[in-house]
Amino acid sequence: MTEAPAVLQQFYINEDQSLYLMSHQDAQKIRDWVNLCKAQLSQLGFHDIEMIGKGAYGFVFGGTDVNGLDFVFKFSRINLPQRIQDRLEEEAWMQSQVQHPNIPAVREYTRLGRQSVLMMERARGMDLERYAIRHGRLSPRLVVKIAAQLVDILRALRRHQRDGEDMPIVHGDIKPSNIVFDPDTETIRLVDWGSSVFAQLDANGQPVGPGQLGLFSGDSQSTNAKLGDVYFIGEDQLNGGLSSPRFDEQGAGATLYAIASALPCRYGYDAIPATALNLPREFARTLQTLLAGDFKDRQRAGDYLLTQMPRMARIVMPELPMAEEKPQIPIWTFDRHGDMETVVYSSRRSFLREEQIDPYMLARVDDVELEKYYKNFMHGMGPTERAFLAAVSRLGKFPIVGGLAVHWEEDGVYMDSSLNLHDPALRAPFVQAVNNMVTLGRAIHRQGIFKCCMFDARVTQHVERASPEQPFVPPPELRIPYDIHTAPTSEDSTRNHSYFEDGDDPDESLELPQAIMDEIIFLNDIRHTGLIIFESMPTHLKVHNYYVLLDPTREKAFSGALERIIQAIPEISGLGVSGFMKLPYKNTRRLSSLDQLPERFFPRDPRAQSRARVNVSGTQTSAQQTQ
Numbered sequence: 001m002t003e004a005p006a007v008l009q010q011f012y013i014n015e016d017q018s019l020y021l022m023s024h025q026d027a028q029k030i031r032d033w034v035n036l037c038k039a040q041l042s043q044l045g046f047h048d049i050e051m052i053g054k055g056a057y058g059f060v061f062g063g064t065d066v067n068g069l070d071f072v073f074k075f076s077r078i079n080l081p082q083r084i085q086d087r088l089e090e091e092a093w094m095q096s097q098v099q100h101p102n103i104p105a106v107r108e109y110t111r112l113g114r115q116s117v118l119m120m121e122r123a124r125g126m127d128l129e130r131y132a133i134r135h136g137r138l139s140p141r142l143v144v145k146i147a148a149q150l151v152d153i154l155r156a157l158r159r160h161q162r163d164g165e166d167m168p169i170v171h172g173d174i175k176p177s178n179i180v181f182d183p184d185t186e187t188i189r190l191v192d193w194g195s196s197v198f199a200q201l202d203a204n205g206q207p208v209g210p211g212q213l214g215l216f217s218g219d220s221q222s223t224n225a226k227l228g229d230v231y232f233i234g235e236d237q238l239n240g241g242l243s244s245p246r247f248d249e250q251g252a253g254a255t256l257y258a259i260a261s262a263l264p265c266r267y268g269y270d271a272i273p274a275t276a277l278n279l280p281r282e283f284a285r286t287l288q289t290l291l292a293g294d295f296k297d298r299q300r301a302g303d304y305l306l307t308q309m310p311r312m313a314r315i316v317m318p319e320l321p322m323a324e325e326k327p328q329i330p331i332w333t334f335d336r337h338g339d340m341e342t343v344v345y346s347s348r349r350s351f352l353r354e355e356q357i358d359p360y361m362l363a364r365v366d367d368v369e370l371e372k373y374y375k376n377f378m379h380g381m382g383p384t385e386r387a388f389l390a391a392v393s394r395l396g397k398f399p400i401v402g403g404l405a406v407h408w409e410e411d412g413v414y415m416d417s418s419l420n421l422h423d424p425a426l427r428a429p430f431v432q433a434v435n436n437m438v439t440l441g442r443a444i445h446r447q448g449i450f451k452c453c454m455f456d457a458r459v460t461q462h463v464e465r466a467s468p469e470q471p472f473v474p475p476p477e478l479r480i481p482y483d484i485h486t487a488p489t490s491e492d493s494t495r496n497h498s499y500f501e502d503g504d505d506p507d508e509s510l511e512l513p514q515a516i517m518d519e520i521i522f523l524n525d526i527r528h529t530g531l532i533i534f535e536s537m538p539t540h541l542k543v544h545n546y547y548v549l550l551d552p553t554r555e556k557a558f559s560g561a562l563e564r565i566i567q568a569i570p571e572i573s574g575l576g577v578s579g580f581m582k583l584p585y586k587n588t589r590r591l592s593s594l595d596q597l598p599e600r601f602f603p604r605d606p607r608a609q610s611r612a613r614v615n616v617s618g619t620q621t622s623a624q625q626t627q
Contacts, residue, residue, distance in 0.1 A: 401546045460544050534572065
């Protein structure tokens, strides 16, 4: 097989690759580097040091000084080109320009040898993405309160001056994970200023800045903007427009929509509009226009939000009880002890593409330019399709294993699933995430198949070789783990789901040796559920797996087949991915197609609705007691 460019050998686009999916050498390099950063901070007198985040450009640590004050330390990756490391110094300078209670103050930027380090105040709480994973969609009252604080930040960035001259600042990457939320005070802090620049245009589209060109811009035709997260930035920033405060209006609108809907992106606005999220009518319509309107309507909505948000924030909005949401497809919950790092592998993405681009145009993508990979991948894809893929990825933020197969047919959408959540405390937000995915899937109108597998990266098996010319030789101790559960013995065998239910997958590029295929065919007749995926790279083979045997009487045959698969690994040749998934049984849910959820606004008189709810509840209780 012709060797593919390195960036294309990944079966999925890495958002935040688990250490458990890296080769032993790469994982150890990162562990050693993290330990070195912690040791450096300890030598400087800080304690309680912990890693709190990482990305393509660096790692973020938290620590406490001798006075008990908490700080954040942002380290650039030492192996990056110097021009990339220099961005941390730019970030420190840009963040220090804005003095605002909702923005952490920069303490110091320094270098430790070749290592760049940014030190700043630590915001209390957790970022809104992690908060939403734990709690699901935020209440309308809380969304509006956060909106008021975000608008106050945007107004301050627009008013920024330097040497008496208007120089608006663009944050450039406003999204839930860059907003730290303190649930005790319900206040936010906007963090991660790595994409911030001085605006080239003001909110009216007029040039601003030194020479009316904007700092760091060589001419009036070249943008100084950085990309930001493509799931949250607006179309102008995504398409390379000149930087403007309008960029942050879009990021703020996308963030508010995400926390109100429990979606991980801005793109669900067609199927799940802001007007369907139980928000106040005026606020919801402004938000929907900001996301889905044309250019002029978006600008009018942005202006309206910034001028009217202080008034809208004064609306009386008590917390109303929320009815428990029921899953639209089955979910199984287990109380598993121990950590899990879920990874979602999905295939058959190509049918979602309205137009194809040459994949080899991505061959030169740098590891630190992963966002552009996303951008090219989403080119030509409709907003609902983008939102669907993002919603599937969101499931991987939860401790789950299993799989999903979605079939779009002329008469509706068919979903087979095995979703196993291993933390009962997260069931409510997980149900919301699953239902969002289902709703978006119902709103996609075309024929095709989408499959995805969820597994625990911690049990991925690794085999390495010195060069592509050598075989992969598994170590003697290598085993594929599995659990044993007992399924009903009287169940109709015709309801068993097959490994080969959906036929060959055109997105897979690795042809497995016949010895492995024979064992997979043999396993197909044993009652079990799970998956096995082979990911072959030039010097590194990953065997992703998740297995549950449902017929304990066949354990000897089952374990023997898994052992023979391991023994046949040296026969694997070529590069790419091939995998098979077996659901516990055929339990297809047919769902009708859907264009858009209906409007649902926060009640004009919430107190009256609350009283009515109490009366209705009391009546139901009395009736039950009478029965």
